[in-house]
Structure formats: C-alpha cells, structure tokens
Amino acid sequence: xxxxxxxxxxxxxxxxxxxxxxxxxxxxxxxxxxxxxxxxxxxxxxxxxxxxxxxxxxxxxxxxxxxxxxxxxxxxxxxxxxxxxxxxxxxxxxxxxxxxxxxxxxxxxxxxxxxxxxxxxxxxxxxxxxxxxxxxxxxxxxxxxxxxxxxxxxxxxxxxxxxxxxxxxxxxxxxxxxxxxxxxxxxxxxxxxxxxxxxxxxxxxxxxxxxxxxxxxxxxxxxxxxxxxxxxxxxxxxxxxxxxxxxxxxxxxxxxxxx
Amino acid sequence: xxxxxxxxxxxxxxxxxxxxxxxxxxxxxxxxxxxxxxxxxxxxxxxxxxxxxxxxxxxxxxxxxxxxxxxxxxxxxxxxxxxxxxxxxxxxxxxxxxxxxxxxxxxxxxxxxxxxxxxxxxxxxxxxxxxxxxxxxxxxxxxxxxxxxxxxxxxxxxxxxxxxxxxxxxxxxxxxxxxxxxxxxxxxxxxxxxxxxxxxxxxxxxxxxxxxxxxxxxxxxxxxxxxxxxxxxxxxxxxxxxxxxxxxxxxxxxxxxxx
DNA sequence: CGCAAAGTTGAGATAGGTCAACTATTGTGG
DNA sequence: CCACAATAGTTGACCTATCTCAACTTTGCG
Numbered sequence: 001x002x003x004x005x006x007x008x009x010x011x012x013x014x015x016x017x018x019x020x021x022x023x024x025x026x027x028x029x030x031x032x033x034x035x036x037x038x039x040x041x042x043x044x045x046x047x048x049x050x051x052x053x054x055x056x057x058x059x060x061x062x063x064x065x066x067x068x069x070x071x072x073x074x075x076x077x078x079x080x081x082x083x084x085x086x087x088x089x090x091x092x093x094x095x096x097x098x099x100x101x102x103x104x105x106x107x108x109x110x111x112x113x114x115x116x117x118x119x120x121x122x123x124x125x126x127x128x129x130x131x132x133x134x135x136x137x138x139x140x141x142x143x144x145x146x147x148x149x150x151x152x153x154x155x156x157x158x159x160x161x162x163x164x165x166x167x168x169x170x171x172x173x174x175x176x177x178x179x180x181x182x183x184x185x186x187x188x189x190x191x192x193x194x195x196x197x198x199x200x201x202x203x204x205x206x207x208x209x210x211x212x213x214x215x216x217x218x219x220x221x222x223x224x225x226x227x228x229x230x231x232x233x234x235x236x237x238x239x240x241x242x243x244x245x246x247x248x249x250x251x252x253x254x255x256x257x258x259x
Numbered sequence: 260x261x262x263x264x265x266x267x268x269x270x271x272x273x274x275x276x277x278x279x280x281x282x283x284x285x286x287x288x289x290x291x292x293x294x295x296x297x298x299x300x301x302x303x304x305x306x307x308x309x310x311x312x313x314x315x316x317x318x319x320x321x322x323x324x325x326x327x328x329x330x331x332x333x334x335x336x337x338x339x340x341x342x343x344x345x346x347x348x349x350x351x352x353x354x355x356x357x358x359x360x361x362x363x364x365x366x367x368x369x370x371x372x373x374x375x376x377x378x379x380x381x382x383x384x385x386x387x388x389x390x391x392x393x394x395x396x397x398x399x400x401x402x403x404x405x406x407x408x409x410x411x412x413x414x415x416x417x418x419x420x421x422x423x424x425x426x427x428x429x430x431x432x433x434x435x436x437x438x439x440x441x442x443x444x445x446x447x448x449x450x451x452x453x454x455x456x457x458x459x460x461x462x463x464x465x466x467x468x469x470x471x472x473x474x475x476x477x478x479x480x481x482x483x484x485x486x487x488x489x490x491x492x493x494x495x496x497x498x499x500x501x502x503x504x505x506x507x508x509x510x511x512x513x514x515x516x517x518x
Numbered sequence: 519c520g521c522a523a524a525g526t527t528g529a530g531a532t533a534g535g536t537c538a539a540c541t542a543t544t545g546t547g548g
Numbered sequence: 549c550c551a552c553a554a555t556a557g558t559t560g561a562c563c564t565a566t567c568t569c570a571a572c573t574t575t576g577c578g
Contacts, residue, residue, distance in 0.1 A: 092426045096512040102426050116419035142412060146405050159418035160375035166425045167351045167361050172473045214431040216567050221526055253355040465557060475535050480558055
C-alpha cells in the first residue's frame, strides 16, 4: 500500500526538484470544520452537532507533492478521498495500458468511487499541484452511514454526479465544444470554491486536458488559440481569462458545467 | 429531442397498439425470489431470511411494451428500477437536445442512478422489447439500507460499476474496437444470465448501437460487415454469432466486457 | 548559457461522418 | 395473397475534423 511514497511520484517523473516551493499555494486549505465531506455529502445545512461525527470518518490527512500518486491501479481500496487543497487527476486504465483522465479534482471534491466496484483501484490518482487530502475510511463511512441516512444519500449523489458528468463527456461533441465546456466547468467549480472564476490558472498541462477531452494536445492548443483570436478568452500558457463568458457558454452548447 | 424515435414509442407515444403479440418473449422472467435487487445488490450469498426484506423495496412491478418510456427527462426521481425481463435503454440528455444512450439494461440490472444527483431524471429510459421492471422505492431503499449495510455497499457498487463502464466507453478507441467490445459486453452479460453467449439477437437497432458507441450507424454497419468478412462473427440483420471469440477479444483490446 | 519540457504552428494523412442511392424486411390494406 | 409503403440496414463516394509528424518557440531551471 505504501508504494506511494516514491520520491515525488510517477514512474518517469524525473525527480521533482526543490522541495522548497511549497507554501501550500493552490489556494486555501479548507478548514476541517467544513471539510469536503461535510460540504459535499450533506446537502444544504449540516447540523453543527453532526460535524464531529463526520470528522470521525477522516482517518488521516496527507500532503502530496505535484506528481505524487495518491493511489495506483490495482491497490486495495480502503478509503475514499476528499480534496482539501490543491488539485488531483484521477484516471481509469484500459487493460490495454492506455490511461484516461476521468476527472480533475478540486478542493471540496471526493474521489475514489470508481474503486468500489472491484474493491481495488481501477486507475491512478496523481497530484497536479501540492495538495492535501483527507482519507475517508470506507469501512467507517459505511458504519456511519447507518446512523446518518443523509450520508448514504450524499455518497450516492456524488457517485451519481460523477457518472453523469462522465456520461456527458462521452458525447460526440467537436473540439471547440469540448474545450469551451471544459473551461466553463473549471470556472464554475472554482467559483463554487469562492475563487476567481473569470481568471484562473490551469493547473493541468495541455496534454492532460487533451487526454481528458479525448483530443490531441495540438488540437487543444489550436482551439485555445482560436478562442483567443476570437476574443472569447485570453490565454497565455496556463493562465486563462474568460472575456466573453456568454459566448463561451454558447460555444459549449448549453452543456451544464459540472452536474 | 428524441430523434431516436423507435417505431412504436417516442414522444408522441401513440398509446401502445396491439397488445396481442406479447408472450413475454425476451427470455424468462426472473423469479422474484432472485429479483435483480437481491442478486445484484447483495454480494454473494444472500441469506434467505433477508429476501422478504429485500422484497419490501419492490413497491410495484410494471410491464412495458417495446418503445414505451419507463421514465422521461425531468420527471421526479422516486425509484430505481430493476429489470426482470426484457431490455431497456437509458439515456442522458445534453441540454442542447441531443440524447446519448448511456447503457442498455438486461435482466438483473438496475437503472436510474443518474437521477439521484438532481433528484430528477437526467434522461429517458425506454423499453426495447417487452419488459418487466421492478420499482424500487428510493425512500424505502434508503430506509432499508440503514438496517442492511450490505445494501449500501451494493448500491454504491452498482453506481461505481456503471461509472467505470461509462468511463471506459469514453476512451478514444476506433470503431472496430468499440463494436468488438460492445459485442463482447453483450455476450458476457447474456452469459451471466445463463443465456446463449455465442449466438444471440441484438435487441437494439443499429442506430441505437451507433448512438451508444458514438459512431454513425453506417460505420457500425461497415464494421459488422468487415467482421463478418473476416469470419470473426456471423451477422444477419439482428442475429449475431461469435465465431472467433478470441480474435474478437483481441480486436476489442483486452477491454473488460462490462465491469 | 543551455538543455529539457511544454506549447505552438504548419502540412499532409486518415478515420469516420455525411449524403445519397439501393436492398431487404416488415407490416398494411385492398 | 399481393402490391405498397415504411423502416431498417447496407454500400459507395466524397468531405472534413482531427490526428500525426515535424519543425519551431518559449519557458523554466540547473
């Protein structure tokens, strides 16, 4: 289980350099009192009295450096994970070896669901930036769920939402639509975190975006350039500004940003 | 919307005509004692004592004619559904109106999960053949889940499996791979039902297959023809025979059939 | 400074889509 | 029972979005 520790991650992953940079950028660390679990799982108002119980699920926290694996294909599934800060990507692995990025996970989001079915992780999860995650012991979650029906619902809702999102992603939309929808999705999720939604940094590489959207990196690049040319966005390297959100919405098709 | 209009269903829904043809073909009706819910939700051995409780979830059953809608986009979500016989397709609807077939549901499978998130159905579910489904009152399911932790796990596993499947579907595989994987998936699921896995009828139209696999119907047709030419399968209209399953596996990439 | 990684841009190749004609099957009504 | 119409599927020819390959630029960092 602790294969994870490896330096800073990936197989190729050329030793991440300086460990000095980490001032936990990537945004604020969510206070544990409104740990993702609580915020996400419990619809609307969560009674303060429940918080401690919720926190009972969090068996530990972990700090990840960029490129470090949170879990790997085939590992035993024992926990779900909630992102408190930073960003991760999670993948599924086709047995033919190719890896698809199913989703990027921002603070407040929960990952690991794909593993429930086979009780082993069906893909990898890798930090894209310095990140802090809570471990949610699945056994404990199930135990607590018996006392808190809301929790069951919450879990199912998360699972349902992600299935829905993935389903939509499946759609045969063209490159512009996909990229536009992706930008809006990111923007919306950042807004949900109370961060700037109109101007933000892409935490992931073009290649990751391309993989996620099932496009060639070159295509992503071209589309971004095109959008810039049309003054819909401003992009330079990883920083993005949405200039004409309405038009972007329009390009994306009225596709829902995330749910 | 619903450009899919399968003959006798669709939006206009011309009250099911001839109610004469139905001898409940489409295979056996599963005995309620091993209703999908039990089989699917409860891993491995289900204690006979639990069966009645499980059955407590089944608030009603319903018979559907081909083309009939089980639920429609936007309807309030109150139940999950378990297929006892026949076959259904379930879709998600992009707000731009296009409809994707997320999955086909054979006996023993459960549908409706995508609706949990928004508490309304995010797509349609339509019978492809005469079908019988159980209604699983979601409220009741949640209630029972408190007494039967296994049930929670079961539900999450189903949700997880379908997310996984959809995730894999997302992959950018070419037409041959997709069709091959699709045939194997069907075959495997039929086998799981104890039905013939090497020779079966496609219950869905080429158009539905194409939509599901995100291809043009013509492409599906061409691929099938190609596979026939290469003696990997025999097809004629809707009947399929897997002649060289090994080769088919190989074409599909070692992609897992369903889970 | 200089290399390595990331990103951009261009040109040509191609898988699959689109359009359209054609065939086969099924159901309908005389 | 036989046209006829409607639906489903097949096949071909062409078109286009995207991929691939490759050169080039920029950035980050030792």
